[in-house]
Amino acid sequence: MRQRKALLVASALGVVIALQTPAGAKPLATPVSENGQLKVCGKQLCNQQGQPIQLRGMSTHGTQWYAKCVTDGSMDALAGDWRADVLRVSTYVQEGGYQTDPQRFTSLAQKFVDGAHKRGMYAVIDWHMLDPGDPNFNFERAKTFFTAMAKKYKDNPGVLYEIANEPSATSWSRIKSYAEKIIPIIRAQDPDAVVLVGTRAWSSLGVSEGADEKDVVNSPVNASNIMYTFHFYAASHKTEYLDALNRASDKLPIFVTEFGTQDYAGEGANDFAQSQRYIDLMKRKKISWTNWNYSDDNRSGAVFKTGTCNGTNWTGTGVLKEAGVWIRERVRSDS
Template sequence: MKYILIFLSIISLALPYKAYAQTPVEENVQLRIEGPHLKNKDGEVLQLKGMSLFWSQWQPKFYSAKTVEILKNDWQCNVLRAAMAVDYEGYLTYPDRELKKVETVIDAAIAEGLYVIVDWHDHHAEDHLEESKKFFAHISKKYGDCPNIIYEIYNEPLEVSWSEVLKPYHTQIIKAIRKNDSNNIIVCGTPSWSQRIDEALKDPIPEENVAYTLHFYADTHRQELRDLAEKAIAGGLPIFVTEYGTTDASGDGIVNEEQTKIWWKLLDNYKISYCNWSVADKDEACSVLKPESSIEDLTKNRKLTTSGRLVKAKLQN
């Protein structure tokens, strides 16, 4: 018996560390919102950091298991975001096609042990209420028992009222989700391209495990928006930066490393989770890959853009 134990000990030491390493979901399991914080199963504050995929109808090749694997193992993401396009020949026109892409990413994230944000990537979701309810009812029924899932039920509302338009919309989608999933986090878009989180602070949604979206592009949105963020945090509002860019609000222009790092410092200080926009090879500054790149090129620094190298280094560190 003694020799068997010694042999097993030697074998265990020879196994690679990866055999023992827990995935992010294995380590943290079911997430919850408490005050302004995202917390894990043990009540510890958790910060998720990762990448957002691009609009699903325009960059479909990255909606693959291989992308998820690389983002986890090479980029060291613990969360990723599937941005399912709604308008512009997206889900409203081709629901089965776009749903299949999103489910491919969800299935891969579950297999890899990552958290995955299921994003209704829309600017007019209040006009697509029934379609949104149907989509999230389906996703919550199919995946609601998986702690990996985070629902982002409205990407970026425009200049619309929080209390009269957005809160009623969110309330109905939350109700549809909670019929199947009573636990997983739901993130709600805020007015003005998900920047006016102060409006949500004045009139929050009286539901558990709900957070509020903050989006920024570092070269456009500077101290004024950071002040709004700190005000909301001080007021106890849970914030999730489901999308940010290193560039100006168009997604192009310069990569403003200085302003990006100021934002990172604030978010890291308050343990606010964030995903960078985006995993794409579109010819614009906020894409992480140069044009005509492949999924495998995510592992090659020479194929990364200025933004890609900056963000990847941040995630790896």
């Protein structure tokens, strides 16, 4: 299956790249064409050759609000100008999202995943549950959504499945139970893709509710080829959170699927010094990350200046807020 996926995606990317590359020129490498089917090896995310890698990129905002920010132009900018490896496609469940029109939001997610793949980027398929915080509340919806997504992408190595964005006010045992029910549903269609499991207390490994990573370390999900998610907002989440990420990544495969340089609401002043401490740790330990968020929301955590998504200019720093300028440089250079 893995070899078939690699051949299919190489063929598809070859068509895209051939259309974009002048005759006689060497095709441009992309994250997917270089790394192929990803897998978890030990505590690392690895490429098809078994080499540890770090993916860096951006997360969309909720597609019920900011689909207008995910266009051909903005995805061209993310892949070309930002040189991102990955786009996290966030499908909110409540708040006017998936539960209001499952077919529409499944199609929208697929459109954006396809857009990432067309440009050679990986896509994280994010089931963005927030409230209620127990992922079991949305189990039947998740089952329908992930069955549809895994059927579509079963032969494509460019996807990762994030099965529960930010569980909260619920125990690790409840989150683990949900994961052990939903992962086999994905695996029935797509046996090879990496699955990302949300952790307790808004994916803080429990820190935001007075716990830590020991729950997961002592009682891991009974599944292979999985990683656990960690989210942080640097202006709110200081040394205690950074230390938890450092400790946990020594024992568990971790993917930071969401973070910001502001407070936990994605608002307020940027703490770039604390953010850089996280960036340095993630670079050193090859922890993959996606930043929140690739939109023009009025909050300081949205990278584009308000009104940008109504226009056609996406490249360079002139369209970016302060956080956008800073994070674009980290996506491009990881410095």
